[in-house]
Amino acid sequence: MRVVPGFDLFFIVLHALLIPLVGLVAWLVTGLPALFALALALLPAYLLLALHRPLRRRRAAGAPFPGEWREFLLTRSPFYRGLDESGRMRFERDVRLFLAETRIAGSGGAPVSWPTALLVAAGAATMLHGRPDWEPPLHDGVTVYPGFAFDRSYRPGRGRIAGQAPAGGPLLVAEKSLLEGFAGERDGINVMIHELAHYFDLEARKGGLRVAADRARPVSWGAAIEGAYERHDFSRSPLPAYASRNEAEFFACASEMFFENPRRLSAACPRLYSLLSEFYGQDPELLPLPPPS
Ligand SMILES: [Zn+2]
Structure with a gap:
């Protein structure tokens, strides 16, 4: 088992890049800068959720073995x-x-x-x-x-x-x-x-x-x-x-x-x-x- 499976990291990075990109495209298409701001605001929430599992695994892997x-x-x-x-x-x-x-x-x-x-x-x-x-x-x-x-x-x-x-x-x-x-x-x-x-x-x-x-x-x-x-x-x-x-x-x-x-x-x-x-x-x-x- 990997402490953080490479597959998980790949998708976290991909989504973290896609969220602002989608916001930017939405801004350019609609002319509403608020959509880009919304995407930027969503990014930390996404990272918090997505990194929960990798961080839990890292903590578990580092815990002393009785x-x-x-x-x-x-x-x-x-x-x-x-x-x-x-x-x-x-x-x-x-x-x-x-x-x-x-x-x-x-x-x-x-x-x-x-x-x-x-x-x-x-x-x-x-x-x-x-x-x-x-x-x-x-x-x-x-x-x-x-x-x-x-x-x-x-x-x-x-x-x-x-x-x-x-x-x-x-x-x-x-x-x-x-x-x-x-x-x-x-x-x-x-x-x-x-x-x-x-x-x-x-x-x-x-x-x-x-x-x-x-x-x-x-x-x-x-x-x-x-x-x-x-x-x-x-x-x-x-x-x-x-x-x-x-x-x-x-x-x-x-x-x-x-x-x-x-x-x-x-x-x-x-x-x-x-x-x-x-x-x-x-x-x-x-x-x-x-x-x-
Ligand atoms: Zn059997």
Whole structure:
């Protein structure tokens, strides 16, 4: 994540130039100098509104990262533990930016504890680490349900749904399953990574992402993951059986393994690993293996 995305700055500067220009043209066309004066008067109001988000992000990025949070991440995220000092600083900045802009609430709007919010943010920071120009695809935030699961009627403590990624958002996750996903193990199970992967997948398809994969020419992301799904040998796969349901679940389950146990995925499915490595812009297999906490 960029502290201030270049795209945002481009439009702020463009609009700041256009407002007086439109006022000037209106004056010349109508002969009313008041229109130019009005445009000039509007400019500070526009800048105040437009700069609100960049300034909020800058403040968030510059805020100190609590030592308690760092200790918690060291015990909960092998990915974070494996990063060098500059990698950890960037990860922490991404966590800060994420928390400043993403609504994370319990069901019914109840507040969530800081470890829960931190792990939600850690999932996003992990997946964005190799894509500094991407933003978290969570426009509608995250709703956290108590317990390990909820049912189809969203009743906590019943059913077997640990997380869900409805197309219209928000991302839904059961708190205890979220914590378990970050238990520091390399079991390839992390519900936050899984559900977030669904949103990254949707964004990549909408945004027309193209990947080279192992082909001569780049292809659309949709075609690349569809091809990987079709040629995957599920009888010898390290992925859970759930991955065979469809290409979206295949990608989400593969993403869990990619970040939780990259060496296992790379050894068993090198083509799939390299496709995910290109998608996420990173190679977590290369991170040193720190001792378990
Ligand atoms: Zn899924």
